[in-house]
Amino acid sequence: MINVFINGYGTVGKRVADAVALQKDMRIIGVSKRTPDFDSEQAIKKGFDLYCVEGADVDSFKNKGLETKGYLKDIKDSVDVVIDGAPGKQGAKNMDLYKSLGLNAIFQGGEDASIGSSFNAHTNFSENVGQKYIRVVSCNTTGLARTLGCLNDVNVIKKVKAVMVRRAADPGDNKRGPINAIIPEVKVPSHHGPDLKTVLPVDIETIAVKVPTTLMHLHTIMVDLKKDIDITRDEIISLFDNRSRVILVGKEDGINSTADIMEYAKNLGRNRGDMYEINVWKDSINIKDGTLYYIQAVHQESDIVPENVDAVRAMFDLKGKDESIEITNKALGIL
Amino acid sequence: MINVFINGYGTVGKRVADAVALQKDMRIIGVSKRTPDFDSEQAIKKGFDLYCVEGADVDSFKNKGLETKGYLKDIKDSVDVVIDGAPGKQGAKNMDLYKSLGLNAIFQGGEDASIGSSFNAHTNFSENVGQKYIRVVSCNTTGLARTLGCLNDVNVIKKVKAVMVRRAADPGDNKRGPINAIIPEVKVPSHHGPDLKTVLPVDIETIAVKVPTTLMHLHTIMVDLKKDIDITRDEIISLFDNRSRVILVGKEDGINSTADIMEYAKNLGRNRGDMYEINVWKDSINIKDGTLYYIQAVHQESDIVPENVDAVRAMFDLKGKDESIEITNKALGIL
Numbered sequence: 001m002i003n004v005f006i007n008g009y010g011t012v013g014k015r016v017a018d019a020v021a022l023q024k025d026m027r028i029i030g031v032s033k034r035t036p037d038f039d040s041e042q043a044i045k046k047g048f049d050l051y052c053v054e055g056a057d058v059d060s061f062k063n064k065g066l067e068t069k070g071y072l073k074d075i076k077d078s079v080d081v082v083i084d085g086a087p088g089k090q091g092a093k094n095m096d097l098y099k100s101l102g103l104n105a106i107f108q109g110g111e112d113a114s115i116g117s118s119f120n121a122h123t124n125f126s127e128n129v130g131q132k133y134i135r136v137v138s139c140n141t142t143g144l145a146r147t148l149g150c151l152n153d154v155n156v157i158k159k160v161k162a163v164m165v166r167r168a169a170d171p172g173d174n175k176r177g178p179i180n181a182i183i184p185e186v187k188v189p190s191h192h193g194p195d196l197k198t199v200l201p202v203d204i205e206t207i208a209v210k211v212p213t214t215l216m217h218l219h220t221i222m223v224d225l226k227k228d229i230d231i232t233r234d235e236i237i238s239l240f241d242n243r244s245r246v247i248l249v250g251k252e253d254g255i256n257s258t259a260d261i262m263e264y265a266k267n268l269g270r271n272r273g274d275m276y277e278i279n280v281w282k283d284s285i286n287i288k289d290g291t292l293y294y295i296q297a298v299h300q301e302s303d304i305v306p307e308n309v310d311a312v313r314a315m316f317d318l319k320g321k322d323e324s325i326e327i328t329n330k331a332l333g334i335l
Numbered sequence: 336m337i338n339v340f341i342n343g344y345g346t347v348g349k350r351v352a353d354a355v356a357l358q359k360d361m362r363i364i365g366v367s368k369r370t371p372d373f374d375s376e377q378a379i380k381k382g383f384d385l386y387c388v389e390g391a392d393v394d395s396f397k398n399k400g401l402e403t404k405g406y407l408k409d410i411k412d413s414v415d416v417v418i419d420g421a422p423g424k425q426g427a428k429n430m431d432l433y434k435s436l437g438l439n440a441i442f443q444g445g446e447d448a449s450i451g452s453s454f455n456a457h458t459n460f461s462e463n464v465g466q467k468y469i470r471v472v473s474c475n476t477t478g479l480a481r482t483l484g485c486l487n488d489v490n491v492i493k494k495v496k497a498v499m500v501r502r503a504a505d506p507g508d509n510k511r512g513p514i515n516a517i518i519p520e521v522k523v524p525s526h527h528g529p530d531l532k533t534v535l536p537v538d539i540e541t542i543a544v545k546v547p548t549t550l551m552h553l554h555t556i557m558v559d560l561k562k563d564i565d566i567t568r569d570e571i572i573s574l575f576d577n578r579s580r581v582i583l584v585g586k587e588d589g590i591n592s593t594a595d596i597m598e599y600a601k602n603l604g605r606n607r608g609d610m611y612e613i614n615v616w617k618d619s620i621n622i623k624d625g626t627l628y629y630i631q632a633v634h635q636e637s638d639i640v641p642e643n644v645d646a647v648r649a650m651f652d653l654k655g656k657d658e659s660i661e662i663t664n665k666a667l668g669i670l
Binding site for chain 2: 161167178180181182184186187205212213214216218222251258259260284289294295
């Protein structure tokens with residue numbers, strides 16, 4: 001039984017905590033927060049032991065009637081791995097603490113690739129076996145890795161170009177904009193291409209723009225196929241259909257937008273209305289003049305949740321790739 | 336002096352009317368409306384003769400105290416050309432009327448290409464000289480033609496892939512959505528590529544998505560360059576910089592989003608705050624591994640306004656391409 005500590009019980013941390021709690025080979029030994037907000041209250045209600053993140057004010061929790069158990073250092077001897085749920089770049093700052101406590105750690109995709117071994121379950125599970133520091137790549141990179149991984153398995157990719165139409169903020173981050181504008185990321189190509197290469201060796205360039213929505217990212221993907229390749233649209237559809245954590249959606253299901261996908265996730269009875277799978281619009285899949293086109297949507301808060309669970313299994317060599325993915329999928333009800 | 340009748344004084348029609356009124360070789364002889372709304376009132380205030388579109392109820396205008404002069408058929412003998420400002424596909428229905436009255440007509444990009452000769456001033460002015468029916472291509476196609484036309488002039492384009500991140504609705508069209516979602520156009524490639532080919536012979540495929548903003552469209556453009564071509568980023572910048580109706584913008588001007596561009600247009604003192612030029616983010620222009628990348632923004636209501644004026648000159652062979660563009664630009668204060 002692996003004891004997992006969630007350092008930063010926020011958007012990602014709380015979701016990973018719930019997912020870890022559903023596994024039989026790992027458990028949550030504690031979660032930490034910086035501020036005594038509604039997430040802190042919920043952690044206690046769920047039965048998790050609540051800790052303060054290093055530097056947080058214990059009294060501010062006490063004043064709200066929230067009992068805390070101290071800091072990570074106080075239970076370090078019982079912790080097998082910390083899953084870092086801190087905002088981007090804060091994880092790197094936390095690394096000193098983990099090192100000084102001698103703890104293994106799993107970071108999120110907002111950190112630089114240099115922080116540890118980059119992880120995506122389907123594309124490079126085995127490279128992460130036994131690693132002390134693992135970085136689960138970002139939601140967007142995970143989305144690219146899921147579908148492009150299918151294509152790379154059958155060795156058809158010559159070059160990929162993808163445009164990432166990004167939601168501007170997480171749903172709760174209501175102080176951010178824009179409310180009526182499109183913001184280009186003027187660094188072209190964007191960082192997403194190089195990031196994908198940390199988990200999948202394909203030739204890719206990406207462009208990113210931010211738009212006024214909070215629900216999901218959308219990727220338009222163009223794959224130049226290798227010249228001697230004779231693959232059909234139906235075969236591509238079949239590849240995606242047979243890969244777990246990728247689902248095909250479309251008009252026939254009434255799914256015409258990212259909002260429809262989020263409503264569908266709620267219908268599935270998913271915890272917090274999450275959509276762990278990458279959704280590919282079936283009708284958008286098309287091959288023309290040697291290029292494969294398709295459009296997919298990525299739920300930024302949750303597609304990386306099952307990846308974090310699998311990263312724990314890789315780190316401690318608990319199970320092989322296929323078995324780990326299957327166990328995680330079953331526990332989370334993944335299609 | 337060419338007498339121009341605007342049939343449909345709406346989003347496009349009223350802008351083209353203002354632009355025509357600023358030219359010395361053409362004038363507005365009348366404008367028509369279907370409903371007595373604030374555009375109708377403004378037309379009269381501006382001194383334009385107001386007509387009813389065929390089938391509209393004259394009394395509804397009378398009841399609002401708006402004097403109308405009748406229908407297009409009542410002044411057909413004084414009209415040299417009708418500029419059709421009707422919503423998409425309505426122009427095709429109006430064609431029967433124009434033919435029965437023996438009138439020349441200029442249509443907008445919402446019509447099928449088969450309605451007449453497709454027009455973009457920089458790329459195919461001469462093909463439209465003397466045509467009786469001309470279609471000014473859509474705002475998006477105009478945007479693609481403006482910048483890709485520069486590149487085609489120096490013969491560097493092998494293949495273009497572009498993703499059109501479209502504003503979901505015109506600013507006044509406040510009944511439409513989405514308010515918090517991204518809608519993919521699942522027909523991939525989208526119709527924009529074939530439409531561009533009606534005015535510029537380049538190999539292009541496009542993908543389109545709709546996002547919750549009303550201000551401008553944004554295009555991410557990826558141009559695979561011909562193998563033997565040795566062109567630099569600076570040379571591309573210079574091509575765009577020297578082409579009228581294309582401007583370079585960026586961080587140094589404080590222009591980081593489509594909203595910033597619209598605010599900039601207001602600062603320029605433009606009529607209705609319009610931005611006739613295609614705005615290319617200078618920092619986004621980059622060449623990597625034989626592919627040119629750039630991002631541009633398109634003001635959907637107004638980039639086609641100068642094109643309509645030039646289309647009139649081509650139709651009646653009033654001026655050559657360069658002279659017409661220069662006269663139009665000067666009259667509208669185009670950069």
